[in-house]
Amino acid sequence: xxxxxxxxxxALWGAAALVLLVVLWEVVxxxxxxxxxxxxxxxxxxxxxxxxxxxxxxIVTRIGEPETSATGAxxxxxxxxxxxxxxxxxxxxxxxxxxxxxxxxxxVMQRSRIAESALLPWVVLSQTVPLVALAPLVVGWGGRIxxxxxxxxxxxxxxxxxxxxxxFPVAVGMLxxxxxxxxxxxxxxxxxxxxxxRTLVSLRLPASVPYLLPALRLAAATAVVGAIVAEVSTxxxxxxxxxxxxxxxxxSGDPAKPWAAILAAAVLxxxxxxxxxxxxxxxxxxxxxxxx
Amino acid sequence: xxxxxxxxxxxGSSPSAVSAGPTPAGPATAVDVRGVSKVFTTKAGxxxxxxxxxxxxAAGEFVSLIGPSGCGKSTLLRLIADxxxxxxxxxxxxxxxxxVAREAxxxxxxxxxxxxxxxxxxxxxxxxxxxxxxxxxxxxxxxxAELLALVGLTEFAGHFPHQLSGxxxxxxxxxxxxxxxxxxxxxxxxxxxxxxxxxxxxxxxxVRLCAESGAAVVFVTHSIPExxxxxxxxxxxxxxxxxxxxxxxxxxARADERTDDLREDTAFFAAVTAVREALHGGHGADVxxxxxxxx
Amino acid sequence: xxxxxxTRWVAPVLVGVLALVVWQVVVVTAxxxxxxxxxxxxxxEQLRQVVPLVWSAALAxxxxxxxxxxxxxVTAVLAAVVAARSRIVDGxxxxxxxxxxxxxxxxxxxxxxxxxxxxxxxPRRLVVAVVVFAPVFVNTLRGLRQVQPVHRDLMRAxxxxxxxxxxxxxxxxxxxxxxxxxxxxxxxxxxxxxxxEYFGGLQNGLGxxxxxxxxxxxxxxxxxxxxxxxxxxxxLYLATAALERAVAHRNGTVxxxx
Numbered sequence: 001x002x003x004x005x006x007x008x009x010x011a012l013w014g015a016a017a018l019v020l021l022v023v024l025w026e027v028v029x030x031x032x033x034x035x036x037x038x039x040x041x042x043x044x045x046x047x048x049x050x051x052x053x054x055x056x057x058x059i060v061t062r063i064g065e066p067e068t069s070a071t072g073a074x075x076x077x078x079x080x081x082x083x084x085x086x087x088x089x090x091x092x093x094x095x096x097x098x099x100x101x102x103x104x105x106x107x108v109m110q111r112s113r114i115a116e117s118a119l120l121p122w123v124v125l126s127q128t129v130p131l132v133a134l135a136p137l138v139v140g141w142g143g144r145i146x147x148x149x150x151x152x153x154x155x156x157x158x159x160x161x162x163x164x165x166x167x168f169p170v171a172v173g174m175l176x177x178x179x180x181x182x183x184x185x186x187x188x189x190x191x192x193x194x195x196x197x198r199t200l201v202s203l204r205l206p207a208s209v210p211y212l213l214p215a216l217r218l219a220a221a222t223a224v225v226g227a228i229v230a231e232v233s234t235x236x237x238x239x240x241x242x243x244x245x246x247x248x249x250x251x252s253g254d255p256a257k258p259w260a261a262i263l264a265a266a267v268l269x270x271x272x273x274x275x276x277x278x279x280x281x282x283x284x285x286x287x288x289x290x291x292x
Numbered sequence: 293x294x295x296x297x298x299x300x301x302x303x304g305s306s307p308s309a310v311s312a313g314p315t316p317a318g319p320a321t322a323v324d325v326r327g328v329s330k331v332f333t334t335k336a337g338x339x340x341x342x343x344x345x346x347x348x349x350a351a352g353e354f355v356s357l358i359g360p361s362g363c364g365k366s367t368l369l370r371l372i373a374d375x376x377x378x379x380x381x382x383x384x385x386x387x388x389x390x391x392v393a394r395e396a397x398x399x400x401x402x403x404x405x406x407x408x409x410x411x412x413x414x415x416x417x418x419x420x421x422x423x424x425x426x427x428x429x430x431x432x433x434x435x436x437a438e439l440l441a442l443v444g445l446t447e448f449a450g451h452f453p454h455q456l457s458g459x460x461x462x463x464x465x466x467x468x469x470x471x472x473x474x475x476x477x478x479x480x481x482x483x484x485x486x487x488x489x490x491x492x493x494x495x496x497x498x499v500r501l502c503a504e505s506g507a508a509v510v511f512v513t514h515s516i517p518e519x520x521x522x523x524x525x526x527x528x529x530x531x532x533x534x535x536x537x538x539x540x541x542x543x544x545a546r547a548d549e550r551t552d553d554l555r556e557d558t559a560f561f562a563a564v565t566a567v568r569e570a571l572h573g574g575h576g577a578d579v580x581x582x583x584x585x586x587x
Numbered sequence: 588x589x590x591x592x593x594t595r596w597v598a599p600v601l602v603g604v605l606a607l608v609v610w611q612v613v614v615v616t617a618x619x620x621x622x623x624x625x626x627x628x629x630x631x632e633q634l635r636q637v638v639p640l641v642w643s644a645a646l647a648x649x650x651x652x653x654x655x656x657x658x659x660x661v662t663a664v665l666a667a668v669v670a671a672r673s674r675i676v677d678g679x680x681x682x683x684x685x686x687x688x689x690x691x692x693x694x695x696x697x698x699x700x701x702x703x704x705x706x707x708x709x710p711r712r713l714v715v716a717v718v719v720f721a722p723v724f725v726n727t728l729r730g731l732r733q734v735q736p737v738h739r740d741l742m743r744a745x746x747x748x749x750x751x752x753x754x755x756x757x758x759x760x761x762x763x764x765x766x767x768x769x770x771x772x773x774x775x776x777x778x779x780x781x782x783x784e785y786f787g788g789l790q791n792g793l794g795x796x797x798x799x800x801x802x803x804x805x806x807x808x809x810x811x812x813x814x815x816x817x818x819x820x821x822x823l824y825l826a827t828a829a830l831e832r833a834v835a836h837r838n839g840t841v842x843x844x845x
Contacts, residue, residue, distance in 0.1 A: 014682035043709050046702035053702065118598035128774040129820035130781045133794065133813045136801040221689035225782075228691045233785045233798060241694070245786065248697030258698050265694035266686075273689035375740050395746040407737035411759045411837050420755065424745050452837075 022056050029053050054256045059263070062256035076257060080243065080264040087239040087268060090155050091227040094162025095220055095272075101163070102170025102219070109171075110178040110204065111196065120175070127168040132226060135161050136233040158230040158239070165226035166219035173215025177208025213280040220272040228265060240265050321387070322476050322508035323349040323372055328381030330367055330534075340533035341367045345381070347527060347536065351475065354502060354509045356519035357527045358567065364534025365512045366480050372510060373401055373478050385476065397425065399476040400469035400507075404484040406461035408453040414440065414464050415449045421471045439467040442501065459490035466498070470505065477502070477509045484514065492555070495521055499550045516571070520544075520563045521555065528570040538570040625807040634811035640796065641815040648792035649819055651708055651780045652773075655715025659776070660769060662716070663723035670724075671731040671757075680724065688721035693779060696786035711783045711792070718779040723768040730764025731757055766831035773827040777820040793819065 029048045037045035046052060054062075063080070066073045074082075105123070109116040138157040181203050189199045231241030244265060247257040330342040342364040349355045357365035370376045371383055374390035385393035393399065400421075408417045418436040427435070440446050443463040453461055462482055469477060483491045495518060502509055513519050519526045523542055530537040542563045544554060554560050607627050613619070614626040621629070634641065670677040692714055699710035734757055742752045784794025793816045800809035 010682045010685075013678040014686060017679045017683045020679065043703045043707045046699075047704075051701070114594060114598055117595045118602045121599040122602065125821070128824040129817040130778040131817070132778055133781050133797055133816040135782075136785070136798045137806060137809055137813070217689070221691075224689075225691045225693065228694060229782050229785060244694045244697060248701065248787070251698075251701050255701075258701065262694050262698055266690040269690040270686060370740075373740075373744055375743055394744060397746065399744075401741070401744045403737050403740065405735075405737045407735070407741050409738070409756065409759070411762075421745050424747050424751055424755070 025053070025056055029055070051252060051255045054259065059256045059259045062254075063260050063263075076260050080240070080261065083238065083240040083243045084264055084268045084271075087224070087227050087231065087241065088272065090159050090231075090239065091162050091220075091223040091272060094159040094164075094227060095166045095223040097159065097163035098166025098219060098223065099170050099216065102167045102215075103174050105167075105171045106174035106178060107200070109175050110200075116175070123168055123171050127172065132161065132165060132229055135226075135230045138230070138234065154234055154236045155238075157234055158227050158236050161230040162223040162226035165222040169215045169218045169222065170212075173211045173218075174208055177211030177215075178204045180211060181207045209280075209283050213276075213283070216279070217273050217276045220276045221269055224269050224272045240268055320351045321348055322351045322353065322385065323347070323510060324384040324387075325368070325372070326382045326384075328368075328371060328378045328383060330364065330371065330376070331379045342371075342378075343533035343535050345534070345536060349508055349510060351386075351508050352506050353525070354499075354511065354523045355525050355527060356511045356513055356523040357529060358513055358516065358519045359529030359534075359537075359571070360531050362534070363529040363531040365529050367534065368529075369478055369480050369510060369512050373399065393476075397421075397472055398474060399478050400472060400474035401478045402462075402465045402469040402480070402482040404481040406453070406458075406465040408461055408464055408468075410453050412452075413449065414445060414451050414453070414456070417453065417464055418468050418471055420468060425472070435471060436467075439470055440464075442470070443467045443497065459486050459494065462486060462494065463497075466494075466501070470501065470507075473505065473507075475507055477507050477511075479509065479511045481512050481514065483518065491515075491518070496551065498522065516564050516567050517555070517560075520560060520567055521550065526563075526567050526570075528567060530573065537573060540567050540570050621806040622804065625810055629807040630810040630814065633805075633807040634814060637808060637811055641793075641812060644791065644793045644796045644812065645815050645819050647708075647789075648777075648780050648784070648794065648816070649823075651711045651783075651792065652715055652776050652819075652823065654708075655712040655780065656719050656769075656773060656776050658712065659716035659719030660723045660772065663720045663768075664727050664765065666720075667724050667727035667731060670728055677728075681728070684721045684724045687717065688725070692718045693782050693786060696783045696788070700786070700788045705788050708789060710788055711780055714783045715776045715779050719772040719776050722771040722775065723765065726764045726768030726771070727761060730761030733760055733764065763831070763835045766827070766834045770824070770827040770831045773823045774820060777816070777823055781816050 028046075032045045032048045034049040035047055037043070050058075063077045064075055067076050067079045105119065109119055138161060178200075185203060185207075186199070189203055194202070227239065228241035228244070230236070231239040232245055236242060240261065244258070244261045247254075247261040251258050325345050325347040328342060328345045329340065332339045332341055341362075345364075345368060347355075347368075357368060359365050367376065371378050372385060372390060374394040383390050386398050388396070388398070408414075409420065412420070415433070415436045418439055419432045422432045422435060437446070437449070440449055443466060445460060445463055445467070448456060448460065453464070456464070462485075466482065469479070483494050486494065499522060509522075511519070511522055513522075520542055526540045526542060527536055528538045528540060529535065540563070544550065544557070544559055544563065610624070611627050614624055666676070666680055670680045695717070696710055696714055699713055700707075703709040703713075738756050738760075739752075742756055747755070781792070781794040781797075784792045785798055789795070790799070793812050796812045797809050797816070800806070800812060
């Protein structure tokens with residue numbers, strides 16, 4: 001089965017899962033009492049009234065309607081598309097920064113054993129702790145720092161945090177990829193008196209592709225998460241993160257809107273990962289077996 | 293075809309082993325293969341792995357299947373073990389269908405990979421078939437200790453497989469295959485991944501073990517000397533489609549008298565030459581034997 | 588041998604100490620304003636003052652992580668067991684898990700607050716559970732499918748029942764994969780629990796404390812809470828990594844460095 005057909009089949013199954021989810025949603029709405037269900041203090045099942053859980057068709061129609069009652073207001077769809085475009089660009093900037101940094105650090109770690117033993121524990125550690133918690137602390141930078149002619153913008157803080165999250169999976173995945181050639185392969189190059197850079201270009205980089213692609217995809221996903229979190233905690237306007245919060249605050253009067261924003265955020269994550277997957281299509285012969 | 297050179301009693305009697313367990317009473321024929329064919333359907337088309345195979349293995353007889361890659365020798369073994377089903381023809385194991393024989397545990401089996409469960413100790417691996425068939429804890433432990441002594445691994449009883457060498461792992465697998473004192477042993481290149489020294493030692497051990505237990509053996513191999521050293525008959529197979537080219541009787545010492553000295557015996561070399569020529573299909577010995585290990 | 592071992596331990600420690608010293612020196616000599624970067628000593632000083640607060644906030648967030656991890660992991664394992672046996676469930680769940688793993692799940696937080704009430708801890712725990720689901724499901728399913736052909740043949744030769752195969756081969760073989768998934772999930776779970784607090788709701792966890800301190804321009808204190816979050820993440824990671832190592836060791840396999 002070709003990759004194309006397998007992808008198509010996956011998409012079909014995904015669509016079926018989506019339909020199932022919609023059905024489940026409406027069933028929960030019917031079965032669970034409006035006030036939800038509590039065990040002691042903890043609420044176990046959600047409230048299912050029309051404010052908390054609007055009907056699926058209400059959410060869908062809401063997307064096509066104007067955002068606010070003000071005249072000339074764009075539809076929710078247009079507002080969401082604009083917000084997603086903004087967030088996608090910021091996340092992409094962060095992703096590029098993180099990927100360049102991650103690849104560079106991985107190459108340095110591959111080159112020098114000391115660098116590897118000194119840096120790798122920190123890279124792995126940083127991946128396991130919630131460094132994104134720093135996001136609110138980068139808020140203060142907006143409008144207060146001047147780097148030469150460049151004034152620090154709020155979106156740069158957001159991109160910085162996104163790059164931060166993208167960096168770690170790339171560094172780890174790339175290093176594993178660079179180290180993946182077998183001893184026999186490395187010794188073949190050594191026997192030919194190939195230089196380090198020659199070995200890097202002709203052996204290690206091609207061999208790293210199956211490791212790098214999943215890392216890039218993961219990095220795209222974490223960059224989007226990072227961008228959204230950073231938008232929320234820095235109060236940056238214009239992105240989908242901000243829209244999620246703003247729509248949620250309007251939930252009592254306009255219950256379908258927050259769900260539309262969540263939908264948009266989910267689609268954004270899929271699109272970002274999908275774009276990176278497209279990037280990998282051209283590298284078909286290097287990716288016989290992807291390692292995640 | 294069932295001319296038997298040496299056929300020890302199936303209920304063999306020896307002090308250290310292994311009185312036969314689920315031996316079906318009845319026929320002195322361990323394996324009976326009648327007109328069996330096996331066709332695999334793949335994307336590239338159909339492949340005839342076996343074509344009209346007839347073979348009889350007597351109780352207690354040691355028979356090797358040898359031939360180049362793709363001659364269907366492993367497939368034949370898998371059919372006997374009921375791991376695959378034939379496309380046509382009939383098989384019987386001790387007079388029953390392979391399925392009944394498998395479910396009644398008439399045979400023990402060993403593969404080229406030891407196939408030990410990595411999370412079980414050596415003892416627990418040997419006990420596995422007994423455990424699956426409801427043998428009590430104490431009896432299991434006693435049997436495992438006995439078998440490990442037989443293969444010389446008593447001191448490694450508590451080790452995990454990854455702590456053992458390849459040869460030791462394979463010995464554990466052989467001990468496991470003997471756990472239920474089967475009247476038939478099916479072995480698919482069990483020494484294929486071992487170095488030559490270990491391999492010869494294991495062959496000598498296997499000859500001894502089989503002589504003691506009196507089990508019939510169907511043994512798949514690539515190696516001519518191995519087949520000759522172990523067997524009473526060597527079944528030479530040819531590929532595409534898999535057929536039996538010739539069956540070479542090996543008239544050497546009785547199984548329990550085969551020792552390392554035999555390897556330097558002229559009769560041994562003569563038998564090796566006979567099998568080699570059978571493999572070459574009667575053409576001169578200069579034809580390269582592709583895929584056959586002639587060490 | 589011992590020389591490499593020394594490098595393996597000393598080099599990262601040296602780098603860590605060096606980074607701290609440089610950080611301190613740069614902040615002090617360049618007189619950086621705290622909103623940009625407070626000095627390590629200032630952070631530690633703040634941490635000393637607010638330790639009880641950090642502790643209680645870490646407990647609140649930690650409870651969210653644990654409950655979410657448990658719920659998410661149990662659901663994922665059950666789903667993987669069913670998916671390993673049913674093509675339909677596999678077809679439905681696998682793309683869903685793949686999609687979930689690239690979606691910004693935290694965006695659900697505000698809506699969940701509406702669903703369960705802003706005074707409830709359920710929304711955060713649910714976010715953690717959803718985040719945890721994908722890695723545990725994917726890894727467990729991979730483990731359940733990992734049965735070696737030779738083991739399958741062996742169990743068939745033994746005429747083992749399907750329950751016996753599950754008990755003796757499939758489940759023990761899948762355990763290391765489950766624990767690898769759990770280790771990955773524990774890190775993402777902590778991150779999700781902290782970040783979910785940025786989206787409103789109860790104000791008792793580390794995330795809320797960080798935003799509150801930052802909003803009051805108490806930057807060193809905010810960093811102290813960040814440190815608390817890092818320690819919480821570290822504790823959970825080390826616990827799950829130790830579990831994973833123990834299981835992998837029993838299986839005679841070396842855990843990979845994902």
